[in-house]
Amino acid sequence: MGRSIASLALQDGAFTIGAALEAAGHEAIGRDLGLVLGQPSDVGVKVVADARSAIAQGDVVVEFTTPDVTVAHVQLARELRKPMVIGTTGLSDAQAETVRLAAGAIPVVLSPNMSLGVNVLFELARTAAERLGPGYDVEVVESHHRQKKDAPSGTAKRLVEVLASARKQLPGAIPVHALRAGDIVGDHTVILAGPSERLELTHRAHAREAFARGALRAARFVIGKKPGLYDMSHVLASPP
Numbered sequence: 001m002g003r004s005i006a007s008l009a010l011q012d013g014a015f016t017i018g019a020a021l022e023a024a025g026h027e028a029i030g031r032d033l034g035l036v037l038g039q040p041s042d043v044g045v046k047v048v049a050d051a052r053s054a055i056a057q058g059d060v061v062v063e064f065t066t067p068d069v070t071v072a073h074v075q076l077a078r079e080l081r082k083p084m085v086i087g088t089t090g091l092s093d094a095q096a097e098t099v100r101l102a103a104g105a106i107p108v109v110l111s112p113n114m115s116l117g118v119n120v121l122f123e124l125a126r127t128a129a130e131r132l133g134p135g136y137d138v139e140v141v142e143s144h145h146r147q148k149k150d151a152p153s154g155t156a157k158r159l160v161e162v163l164a165s166a167r168k169q170l171p172g173a174i175p176v177h178a179l180r181a182g183d184i185v186g187d188h189t190v191i192l193a194g195p196s197e198r199l200e201l202t203h204r205a206h207a208r209e210a211f212a213r214g215a216l217r218a219a220r221f222v223i224g225k226k227p228g229l230y231d232m233s234h235v236l237a238s239p240p
Contacts, residue, residue, distance in 0.1 A: 081105070083107045130167075
């Protein structure tokens with residue numbers, strides 16, 4: 001995701017990459033970001049492992065890492081008063097609470113999926129569940145590549161929350177089926193089955209650029225916002 005976001009940012013005149021951050025010991029440390037991305041020339045930004053110095057360089061931090069790392073970075077961003085866009089999934093309740101507390105001091109866009117289409121899917125799923133009512137069975141099916149660590153996905157969990165809220169149920173009442181295979185980027189389907197008919201709402205991501213484009217739109221959105229916790233519904237409601 002970091003490579004996809006950086007590549008798209010370099011193509012967009014609205015953005016300048018202030019810093020590129022990797023884990024200590026990573027082979028990219030010390031190399032120019034342009035070379036890491038396979039660009040024909042340097043971009044003048046070295047990949048570093050010092051999170052504090054990297055976060056200090058930018059106007060907004062775009063974060064797609066692991067839960068533990070995200071918690072450390074959001075605390076630094078809070079200290080340095082830098083807005084954040086967080087797409088990390090698999091946050092525990094305690095880790096999510098750390099993000100919420102940080103959002104009391106800085107604006108944070110937090111979403112398990114930055115794809116614009118998936119976030120429209122959340123809205124469609126809510127409407128469908130409300131309109132069809134309890135007479136329809138609801139289940140969620142999601143598929144991802146074999147290397148994805150969390151299952152079910154953060155997107156599937158969010159779908160369940162949306163559906164459960166619409167149906168006034170506990171999230172545990174809605175089954176989720178997770179598949180990990182091959183190089184599937186990300187598929188999510190909501191199935192609503194009732195008497196004599198079935199409605200399926202499906203989103204398929206064909207490439208990670210779908211998430212990267214949404215993350216960059218969120219980055220534009222969050223600049224200048226008041227402290228608070230935002231999601232992609234707020235981003236979608238703002239001018240692109």
